[in-house]
Amino acid sequence: MTFAGYICRTCGVQFAESAEPPEECPVCLDERQYVGTDGQLWTTPDELRQQHQADIREEEPGLTGIGMKPSFAIGQRALLLETPDGNVLWDCIPLLAEEMVSFVRSRGGLAAIAISHPHYYASLVEWGSTFDARVYLHQADSRWVMRQDPCVHFWSGEECELLPDVKLLRLGGHFAGGTVLHWRGGEKAGTLLSGDVVQVVADRRWLSFMRSYPNYIPLSDAEVQAIRNLCEFST
Ligand SMILES: [Zn+2]
Ligand SMILES: [Zn+2]
Numbered sequence: 001m002t003f004a005g006y007i008c009r010t011c012g013v014q015f016a017e018s019a020e021p022p023e024e025c026p027v028c029l030d031e032r033q034y035v036g037t038d039g040q041l042w043t044t045p046d047e048l049r050q051q052h053q054a055d056i057r058e059e060e061p062g063l064t065g066i067g068m069k070p071s072f073a074i075g076q077r078a079l080l081l082e083t084p085d086g087n088v089l090w091d092c093i094p095l096l097a098e099e100m101v102s103f104v105r106s107r108g109g110l111a112a113i114a115i116s117h118p119h120y121y122a123s124l125v126e127w128g129s130t131f132d133a134r135v136y137l138h139q140a141d142s143r144w145v146m147r148q149d150p151c152v153h154f155w156s157g158e159e160c161e162l163l164p165d166v167k168l169l170r171l172g173g174h175f176a177g178g179t180v181l182h183w184r185g186g187e188k189a190g191t192l193l194s195g196d197v198v199q200v201v202a203d204r205r206w207l208s209f210m211r212s213y214p215n216y217i218p219l220s221d222a223e224v225q226a227i228r229n230l231c232e233f234s235t
Contacts, residue, residue: 005147008046009041009190010034012073012094014123016147020138025150027118027144032174032212045096045126048072054099064101067094076120080104081183085163086111090119090181090193091165092127092135101130112136116195118144119176125149136160138170138177147192158230171227173209173219198227 007027011033015022021042043051049092055069067077072094080103081089083155089110104110104184110133115121118141128135128151137145139156162166165184172178178197184190193196199208209224211217212216 004045006042006044008073009043009096010073011119012076012122012151013118013146014045014094014121014125023147027121027126027146029214029219031099033119034214042195045123048095049097052095052097052130054095054097054103056100056111057101062185066093066100068093073122074119076122078120080107081166081181081193082107083163083165083185085165087112088119088162088166088181089127089131089133091115091195093120094122095124096123096130104131111134112180114179116167116180116193116197117141117178120195121145125151128152130224136162136168138168138179140170140172140177141175143198144175169230170229173223173227174211191235 001154004022005017007014007029011025011027013027024040027033052068052072055067055092057065059065062082064080065077066080076093079090081090087108092115093199101203109130113128113133114136115124124135125147139154143155145152147218158170162168163227165183168179170177170179171184174197180197181193196213201208209219209227211219
């Protein structure tokens with residue numbers, strides 16, 4: 001019997017359908033992630049739905065967090081961004097629960113899904129196909145897609161206009177295709193959704209960047225400067 005694609009318990013990425021769990025998870029074997037001391041562990045979409053629930057929280061008008069409780073993998077959370085021209089799901093999570101589907105549908109569905117980097121690829125095909133939405137991933141990270149599907153759309157270059165007030169910017173750094181989303185709207189007339197490509201530190205007065213957060217691998221001066229230059233260019 002073939003199961004819906006297995007999901008890596010450590011990073012939350014879903015693989016293509018297979019009868020047996022994959023031998024290994026390339027995302028976790030990469031130096032930016034890790035394989036836990038118990039080795040590679042797997043779950044399935046059905047098991048996730050039995051063990052976890054939706055955690056939906058409004059952050060501000062037009063911006064709602066969609067996560068899982070209890071937390072799973074690296075604690076991914078997606079954000080539903082609502083605009084007059086359509087809704088965008090920013091980043092993705094491993095679980096697609098009925099409560100999430102009905103919530104997103106009640107807000108008008110999805111015009112697009114965009115993901116910052118491979119640690120948030122999660123169950124992107126389940127989300128993309130359920131909402132009949134294109135999933136925008138940067139071409140530079142195409143090797144990290146573990147489940148191919150027609151809903152996946154690779155973009156290239158430094159910018160991609162998703163909607164009139166929403167554009168994607170490739171900053172690189174943490175991953176070669178590391179992407180942030182700039183929304184010319186929201187409560188503060190300009191919002192940057194950044195995954196962990198750009199990290200607000202506890203102090204809140206400044207930002208920082210890492211190649212790997214769990215393994216404390218920094219980015220070089222030159223890479224940080226390149227991100228800074230791109231941000232200045234884009235404002
Ligand atoms: Zn993994
Ligand atoms: Zn990451």
